[in-house]
Each structure stands twice: as C-alpha cells, then as structure tokens.
Amino acid sequence: MPTRLVLANLLLLVASIASRSAIAAPQDVANHRLVAYTEQWPPYNFSESGKVQGIATDILRAACELAELRCSFQVVPWARGYKVVRSTANTVLYTTARKPSREDHFLWVGPLLPRTTWVYARNIPGAPPREAKELAQLRIGVVREEAAMQDLQAAGVPASALIEESSNDAVFRMLMGDMVQAMVDTEVGMAWNLRSVGRPTGSVTKLLKLSDDGGYYFALNRQSNPLMVRKLQQAVDKLRADGRLDAIVKNYEPAP
CATH class of the missing domain: 3.40.190.10 (Periplasmic binding protein-like II)
Known part of the structure; x- marks a missing residue:
C-alpha cells in the first residue's frame, strides 16, 4: 500500500477516535x-x-x-x-x-x-471559660464526626465532656433544653437557629472563637x-x- 494511503488511513483513524472521545465525554457525565x-x-x-x-x-x-x-x-x-x-x-x-x-x-x-466557628453557651454557673482549655468543665454538644469535634479535642477538651448527636439541629435542641451547656456553630448558623425558635440573641453567650480555618x-x-x-x-x-x-x-x- 502506498505510503500516502497508509498515512491518510492513519489520520482518518485518529480523527475518528478523537471524535468519538469528544462525544463520549459529555455522555459519560450525563449518564x-x-x-x-x-x-x-x-x-x-x-x-x-x-x-x-x-x-x-x-x-x-x-x-x-x-x-x-x-x-x-x-x-x-x-x-x-x-x-x-x-x-x-x-x-x-x-x-x-x-x-x-x-x-x-x-x-x-x-x-x-x-469558616469561623464559635463556642456558644447558656446557663453556665460561675465564671464562663475564656480559653479553650477551660471548656473541659462544660457539657458540650457536638455532631458526631464533625470538624468542630476534632477542633475541641485538639484544644484539649476530653471526650468525656462531649455529648454526641446526629445533627446540628439536634445539638441546638439539646442546648435550648439545658441538656448540654455549650455547642459550636457559626454566627450565621446560631442566628438562624435562634430565630427559628423565636429566641433573642441574648439567649446564648458567645464564649470564644474555636476555629477560623478550613x-x-x-x-x-x-x-x-x-x-x-x-x-x-x-x-x-x-x-x-x-x-x-x-x-x-x-x-x-x-x-x-
């Protein structure tokens, strides 16, 4: 077979493969x-x-x-x-x-x-904690496997002080029901939670910043x-x- 014909066939084959790939890629995602x-x-x-x-x-x-x-x-x-x-x-x-x-x-x-998270509390007897290491004295509600749980433990809060729940919503209900004394949330998240139950912002106290990374x-x-x-x-x-x-x-x- 002449060299030119071989090259022409090869070019057609490459073009055909490229065309099929271009068509297949969107379909792969769509499917x-x-x-x-x-x-x-x-x-x-x-x-x-x-x-x-x-x-x-x-x-x-x-x-x-x-x-x-x-x-x-x-x-x-x-x-x-x-x-x-x-x-x-x-x-x-x-x-x-x-x-x-x-x-x-x-x-x-x-x-x-x-991402900036804060520790919020209510009904704490005595002087409120001002450093993360002092949070160990509180019962703190956390969402199981969430990043805030890791942040608290990294700050020296023992696992015995953490009360685990399945969602932020469930932890907030525990806080409002005085089953825990503190929880971690963003400013936006806590403000929304308080509005959703008709509570003023003064219903909780912002104790300290926990994390602003991630x-x-x-x-x-x-x-x-x-x-x-x-x-x-x-x-x-x-x-x-x-x-x-x-x-x-x-x-x-x-x-x-």
Whole structure:
C-alpha cells in the first residue's frame, strides 16, 4: 500500500477516535448521577416541607445545572453521610470543612464559604471559660464526626465532656433544653437557629472563637468521575465570578 494511503488511513483513524472521545465525554457525565448527602444544619443545608434547601444546597443545585449534571439530594445524619461518601463513587458530602486530617479522604470542590466557628453557651454557673482549655468543665454538644469535634479535642477538651448527636439541629435542641451547656456553630448558623425558635440573641453567650480555618467545600468521593469533578469546580467558579453565589447567600440573610 502506498505510503500516502497508509498515512491518510492513519489520520482518518485518529480523527475518528478523537471524535468519538469528544462525544463520549459529555455522555459519560450525563449518564452519571451525582448523589449529594447532607445533614440538617440550617441555613446551610436543611429539609423543610419535603424539600432540601439552604445556602450550600442552592449553590450545589445551581452548579449541577450549569455543569449539566443530574444531582439528587439526601438529608441523613452527618456520620452516616460521611461514611457513605467515603466508600461510594459519584457522591458528595456537604457542607464540609476542609481540614488537613480530611485532605486525602475526598476530592474537593470550592471553596464555597469561609469558616469561623464559635463556642456558644447558656446557663453556665460561675465564671464562663475564656480559653479553650477551660471548656473541659462544660457539657458540650457536638455532631458526631464533625470538624468542630476534632477542633475541641485538639484544644484539649476530653471526650468525656462531649455529648454526641446526629445533627446540628439536634445539638441546638439539646442546648435550648439545658441538656448540654455549650455547642459550636457559626454566627450565621446560631442566628438562624435562634430565630427559628423565636429566641433573642441574648439567649446564648458567645464564649470564644474555636476555629477560623478550613473553609467550607463540597467533598466528593475520590473515585468519582474526574470530568464530573472538574465540571462542578468550573461551575462553582462561574457562580462566584458572576455574582450568583453571593446572591444565594443573601437570600438567606434576615430581613432588615
């Protein structure tokens, strides 16, 4: 066979393979469903009237639409969601603090929001703690497997002082019911919780800052479709660049 004919056939073969690959890539993503797991932690993620919503939920829903991904949402206890996403491809856990201890556990998409957490308390006898190491004297409600639990233990709070629950919502109810003396939350999260039960901000005392590192992200299983992860990151970047991410956050701010 003449050399020119061989080269022509090779070029046609390469072009055909490239064309099929270009077509297959979007289909590979379109044929995969991204299953999102989250907890009851308003206003970031929560279920109300049968619909999963919240700041991070709305960001993820908008990002999935931009990336042309089919996404479904489930609200479960945080520890269960963490376990499922660690072991199941094409799943995502949110709203997840990105910590060094978790870095190799997931593929990270974000950042979504900054992370600053505070220790809030009520009905504490005597002088309130002013340093993290003094928190050991309190009964502190925590969400099982959450980053704040790690932060408290890193600050020297023993496991015996921590009362575990399945969600932020459940821990807040324990605090309001005086079953624990303190809990960890963001300013936005605590303000929302207090408004939801008609309590004034003075119902709790902000004791001290626990952490301001990590940032909040979407955490995907490490075996997830790489193109899906890349498209999701690109979508989040676009939402931030065009102002839609900030608009979603503002939707959950209290009315003036």
